[in-house]
Amino acid sequence: MIELDKFFKSPFTVDNVIFGFDEGDLKVLLIKRGEEPFKDEWALPGYFVNENEDLDSAAKRVLAELTGIKNVYLEQVNTFGAVDRHPLGRVITVAYYSLIKISDYNLHASSIAINAKWHSIAKLKYLAFDHFKILMACFQRLKNRVRERPVGFELLPPKFTLTQLQHLYEAILETNLDKRNFRKKILSMNLLLDLNEMQEGVAHRPARLYQFDKMKYEQFLAEGYVFDLSGSKNKSSKKKSKKSV
């Protein structure tokens, strides 16, 4: 029988890339570090995993302590274990991302959150540790996920307009979509519930409000449905020589 104690042991952490969507922009919740190393630099919220804690639970705990939010979309992405990734010694970190509705998040709910702030992803260039690399890995995963699963709705308020939904997809996919083609496609999936309600107080024609029909999606899933959002491209989003054969 092997003896576990004879092997190298390391502390390990979870880091959580918390995505939110606001003002047409994809954002990530970062914390300004209060101590060395990387004091006063922006970093991903994360913490050491406890002895009796599963990885997913640890990631949820990090999120709940920071935002007070539970019951959230959470996905493990990758584990970063470069020997020198932490200046004080070896620390392995398991990266997660989660999707929250910014409206649910109350910045002043917790004391930890005092140094937390939403940042537009597009503008970020650097983070403490290897966190920028981690962020990019999670962003890439989200990009892929959003095409094949209806996870985008996790980022929107329960009632939303089709234009909001389109802007969300455009922000995540970093592309432009054609309005008519997008609407045609998304409505043809029959996953949106038309609430027969309208926007109020906007200085233009008010838009219809929709809700994601989770029940229907789960029913479709059971029938072998494949969510697939690929089309509805816009001329201006074309890259060089796409040859999707």
Place this chain on the structure above:
Amino acid sequence: MIELDKFFKSPFTVDNVIFGFDEGDLKVLLIKRGEEPFKDEWALPGYFVNENEDLDSAAKRVLAELTGIKNVYLEQVNTFGAVDRHPLGRVITVAYYSLIKISDYNLHASSIAINAKWHSIAKLKYLAFDHFKILMACFQRLKNRVRERPVGFELLPPKFTLTQLQHLYEAILETNLDKRNFRKKILSMNLLLDLNEMQEGVAHRPARLYQFDKMKYEQFLAEGYVFDLSGSKNKSSKKKSKKSV
């Protein structure tokens, strides 16, 4: 400044799902355990990570010690850290899969390999620890990968026939493909080099041999090419109510 020593530490391992393709069947290389726990059960090859070893290096080491093969396609999939996943105490494991050409692998090359054997994935139902779950996660990842990157070629000998290639895709995707549509599609990608050589010694019309043109693929990649193998389905592969919108 934080003190790393005050946090919980755990040993951690890498497990490597080594895929191979032989006789039209997708296989995985397993080891029969020589000691408790799970003595005499089949398990994934894996081992503890050393203090000065990156995760990828550890996964490569596991593969090299077992098969003697280096320079291999390797991808990290997920990290499994359930508190009770190892009966002797907490051990976190980072799962990788690798793709090798079975012809490159010499079973008798190393002493560890004495208890190693290729198993058809389709027939497996159980493995030691949580390794069956890990295997399934890696298989699922491979399924997704193979549609969007030309990784399948890593599993074939350098020269192969179109039928071998089709059978490989069928084994990974667990579906049937239409011969004519498959050929049309794969050839239209211009990623295969026709070697103008023929199979020899087969009891039927000999097939042309092809080679994957890696140079061309990398050139296409740089131009924004998107590898996408979706079509060429066969009637008999149709599932219930596919609604790919």
Place this chain on the structure above:
DNA sequence: TCAAAAGTGTTCTTATTACACCCATGG
């Protein structure tokens, strides 16, 4: 001459793309 796998085109159907104007509201 038989068995076994190689090789090959066309038609139908479905999905994707491109594109421009009128509508409803608040200020």
Place this chain on the structure above:
DNA sequence: CCATGGGTGTAATAAGAACACTTTTGA
């Protein structure tokens, strides 16, 4: 009455799916 974003349909093109027979070889 103006600015702002909401809402709508059609035609052209491209991709996917269905389908059957002839060829070449070794045994």
